[in-house]
Amino acid sequence: MSAVVHEKYILDPREAGFCLQLTGDWRFSDGIPDIEPLLQRLSAEPTRQQLNFDGNQLGKWDSGLMTFLVQLIEYCQQQQIEVKTAGLPPGVQKLLTLAFAVPERKGARRQILGQPILTKIGNVTIEMHRSWSDLLHFIGEIILSTLKMFRGKARFRRSDLLYQIEGAGPSALPIITLIGILIGLILAFVGAVQLRLFGAQIFVADLVGLGMAREMGAMMTAIIMAGRTGAAYAAQLGTMQVNEEIDALKTMGISPVEFLVLPRLIALCITMPLLCIYADFMGIIGGAIVCSTMLDISFFQYFQQIQNAVPLKHFIIGIVKAGIFGVLVATSGCFRGMQCGRSASAVGYAATSAVVTSIVLIVVADAIITIISQILGV
C-alpha cells in the first residue's frame, strides 16, 4: 500500500512499521492538518505494529503540533501500535513524556446526564425543605441572641453598631429625599387630575397625607433599603464566608449571629422608622409643590387640611410597619449572606436573592398588616 502524502507530513510504511515525517511549521497560526487520513492509513494495515517519527525537517511548533501528536499517540495506544518518539526534537519528547506521565484518573471524567423530571421535582423539594429549615434555624438563633442582648450578654462591638447605624441611616438620606419627594409629587399629580373633575382639589392633601403616612412612606423606604443595605449585608457576609472569616469567628467560640447579624439588625430597626418619618415629610412636601403650582392651594391651606385629615395614628402605623420591614430586610440580607457558597459568583447570587427575598417579604407583610389593622379597626 502507498504512503499518505500531505504538504506537512509524509506517512510511509518502512520496515516493519510506519514512519511519519514532519515538515515545515506546525503552529496553530500555520494551520494544523486533519488527522483522520493518518488514522485511516494506520488502521488499514493492522500488521504494522510500530510508528517512528522523523522530525529533521520540522520548523517552528507550538501546542498545535502537540495536540496533534497527543491524539495520534492516544489512537496508537488503542490500536496497540508501538510509538517511538526518538526522532522528534528533544523539547517535543519531553512534553510528550510529561503529558502521558500522569494517566487519567479513573472516574474523574464526569458524565453529564439529563435527570428525569420526577428526580428534578424531588431534588427541588428537598432543597426547599432544607432552605426553610435553615431559615427557621437562623431566625431561632436571632431570637436567642436578641434575648441575650436584652440581658446584656450579647457579644458584639459597639463601634460596629455605630458604624452600621451610620451606613443605614444618614448615608441613605439623599436617596430617600429624592424618592420621597417624587412619590409625593406623583401621588398628588394622579389625584389632582381626577379630583379636579369634581372640584374637590383640596382632598389632594388628604390623599397625599394618608397615602404617605400609612403606606408609601414605609414601603418605599423599605424597598430602597432592601436594594441598598440588604444587598450590601448579603455581599459583606458572603465575602466573609468566602474568606473563612466567619469560620474564624466560630472557632473562637463567638457566634457570628451575635457578632455580625445583631448589630446590622439593630441598626436597621433604629434607622428604618426614622427614615420612614423623614420620607413621609418629604412626600408631603412633594404634594405641596403640586398643590401650590397646579391647583392654587396655598401651603397653609394644604398643611391645615392634612392636619385635620390625617390623625397621628396613621403615622404611627406607618412607622411601626417600617420597623417590621427593617427586621425583614436585615434578616433576609444576613441570612442570604450567611448561606453564601464559597465562590465569587455565590456572593453575587446571595446579594440578588437577598433583594428578592426582602421585597417579597415586605409586600406580604404589608398585606398581612393591612388586613390585621382592618380587623382591629385602626
Next chain:
Amino acid sequence: MTEHPHLEIHNLTMAYGDIVIQENLNFTVKQGEIFVIMGGSGCGKSTLLRHLVGLIHPAEGNIFINGVNLWQAPQVERNEIISHSGVLYQGGALWSSMTLAENIAVPLMEYTQLTEKQIADVISYKLSLVGLAGFEDYYPSEISGGMQKRAGLARAMALDPDILFFDEPSAGLDPISSRLLDDLILELRDSLGATVVIVSHELASIFAVGDQAIFLDSDSKTIIATGAPKELLESSDNPRVRRFLTRAAQGSMETEVRTYV
C-alpha cells in the same frame, strides 16, 4: 531570537502613594533563564512581580520586554506583549464560576481563531501536562489547593507564552507537591524554552530551580545581591543575604527579629 535580553528593568521605583517600597532596581533576565526574586516577607517581591506583568504603573523607571518599553507602548501593543506572558498567581486565581476547561478556554477564545474542537484538544493537552487529565468539568472549588495551582499553571500556559511569571509557586503546598511543581517548571523551561520569573522565599525551591536571582531588602529598599543562588550561598559577604539563605543559621538572630517583626 533577539539581541535584547528578554526582560530589562531600568531604575525602577515602586511606591504606593508616598510610601516607597523599593527604588533603583536594575536587572536583566536572559532568554530561557529561570530568574528568582527573593527577599523577606513584605519587602515588595510580589509588588515587583505585579509591576513586571503590567498590573501597576511604576512610580519611576522603565520596564523593557524584548526591547519594547512596556509603559510607553500604546495600549494595543501593551496588551499584545502581555498576552505573550503567562502568570500563575499565589492561589491559582482561577475564575470560580467556570470549570477548569472554561478557565483555560477564555484566553484561547479571546486571542486565537481556533475551532471548538481544537480548543478542546488544547485544553485536554494542557491539563495532561500538569497531571490533571480528565478534570475538565470540575469547578475550582471542587479540587484541592495544589490541583488549583496546577490548573492555574495550565491556564497560564494556554497561549504558549514565552515568559512565565510565578508568584510563590510553592506557597501552601506540601513538600512533595512543591518539589513536583519545581520539576514541572524545569521541564517546561527545557522543553518550551520559555523564560521563567519566580517570586519565592522557599529556599529549597530557590536552590533547585534558580539560574539567577536578586535579593530585595526592605531596609535599604533596593537590591542588595545579584547572582546564582548557589554562588550567593557560598560567597555572598552580605550578612542579610547569608542569614536568609542559611535560615539564620549564620549571623545574629536578634537583628533578624528586629528586622522582620
